[in-house]
Amino acid sequence: MADGIGSFFVTAVRPSPEQERITVSETVAIVGAGSIGVGFAVHFASHGYRVKMWDALPDAFERARNDMSARLELLISEGVVDSSVEEVFGRVSFHDILLDALSGAALVQECAPEQVGTKREIFQQIGAYSEKTAILASSSSAIVSSEFATVTPARSRVLIGHPGNPPYLIPVIEVVPSRYTDDAITQAAIDFYARSGLSPVLIREETEGFVFNRLQGALLREAYCLVRDGVISVDDLDEVVRRGLGRRWAFMGPFETSDLNTRGGIESHAQKMGPAYARMGQERGQxxxxxxxxxxxVSDQRRALLPLEKWDERVVWRDRQLIALRKLLG
Ligand SMILES: NC(=O)c1ccc[n+]([C@@H]2O[C@H](COP(=O)([O-])OP(=O)(O)OC[C@H]3O[C@@H](n4cnc5c(N)ncnc54)[C@H](O)[C@@H]3O)[C@@H](O)[C@H]2O)c1
Known part of the structure; x- marks a missing residue:
């Protein structure tokens, strides 16, 4: 694949941003036009950004165009995106040469397969040929960027921008710097994503799977154990989340959920439930x-967000949210 990428460069003549009439601060290059690449393209282009796409495989663009079209038609028909498919597509270009896609981009969002070797090859190229101030973000789901940032002298501009899937509907994006990342780049990435309508969350330490997938993994590991041990069927387990845990998690995290579950807040919750949860963990070798x-x-952080005097008021807010969801979902 490295050879394939390299051969694109030999014939490449870099057009100046002026030639392309591109505003650098409003341009995103997407490297890898699969599910997540298309998802980001839909997100950024429908928010007014210029999007330039590149992929290593020849048939990728046709699939990407069809997928983008289908996603946009749905979003437009549901009133989520307020433009026409043509207008949004007018901001998207597909490039055979990586260098052309990188030219003028303030943010490069790598969306290639989850393999360290592939990410290393790509970041070598991106580091060499992107704009000298561009943020170089990887969509990696679990691989930390220090595993591949060292291949480029531009390592201080490399970080993870891990989206939810699909990024045009799931707002959160995990921003994970490595020890090589410049703090100013981390902040610039947070600002860039936030301006585009995403909800960036800073992950302070590199940890495989970051937070989104570690939380998802913890639940999934237990779910597999419960099905393996004949405790519950697959669909009933999903039902516990669909009509139980997930209802609350649609608008609160596990800490706020526990905080509101017990009068006295999360400290009281931990006193009451802590020993049972510890036994369950030990049963799984944790x-x-x-x-x-x-x-x-944990309690200090919760109390700073919600003083206990306001606890009853917040419980009413929770119930109102659940009522809204009940009306929506039944
Ligand atoms: N799918 C998800 O739910 C999800 C969610 C968040 C993050 N991610 C991460 O996003 C990244 C992309 O995942 P995906 O689900 O879109 O994968 P995908 O398989 O749908 O798409 C990958 C794309 O990369 C292209 N490609 C292959 N080799 C390449 C190379 N060397 N250079 C450039 N492009 C290349 C492929 O042709 C394909 O179009 C992965 O790191 C993945 O872990 C995925």
Whole structure:
């Protein structure tokens, strides 16, 4: 694949941003036009950004165009996107040569397969041929960027921008710098994503799977164990999430959920439920007790967000959210 990418460069003549009448700050290059590449293209182009796409495989563009068209038609018919398919497509270009796609882009969003070797090859090229101030973000789901950023002298501009799928409907995006990433680039990435309508969250330490997939993984691991042990069927387990846990998680995280579940807040919740959860963890070979200090630290952050005097008011807010969801979902 490295040879394939390299051969595109030999004949490439880099057009100046002026030639292309591109505003750098409004241009995103997407490297890899699969599910996530298309998802980002739909997101950025429907928010007014110029999007330039490149893919290593020849048949990728036709599929990407069809997928984008289908996604946009749905979003437009549901009133989520307020433009025509033609207008949004008018901001998207497909490039045979990587260099052309990178030219003028303030953000390069790599969306290639989840393989360290592939990411290394790509970041070598992106680092060499992107604009010198561009943010170089990988959509990687689990691989930390220090695994591939070292291939380029531009490593201080490399970080992870891990989206939910699809990025045009799931707002959160995890921004994960490596130890090589310049703080100013991390902030620039956060600002760029936020301006485009995404909800960036800073992950402070590199950890495989970041937070989104670690949380998802914890639930999925337990789900597999429960099905393996004959405790529940696959569909009934999904039902527990669909009509139970997921209802609350649609608008609150696990900490706020626990905080509101018990009068006295999360500290009281930990006292009551902590020992049972510790036993469940031990049953799975996990020994990570919620120590007094840890619970205090979590509780301090919750109390800063919601003083206990406002707890009853927030419980009413939770119920209103659940009512809205009940009306929507039945
Ligand atoms: N699918 C998800 O739910 C999801 C969610 C968040 C993040 N991600 C991450 O986003 C990245 C892309 O995932 P995806 O689901 O879109 O994969 P995908 O297989 O749908 O698309 C990958 C695209 O990359 C292209 N490609 C292959 N080799 C390439 C190369 N060397 N250079 C450029 N492009 C190349 C392929 O032709 C394909 O179009 C992965 O790192 C993945 O972990 C995926």
């Amino acid at each position: 020994n990570d007790p919620w120590t007094e200090d840890l619970v205090r630290a």
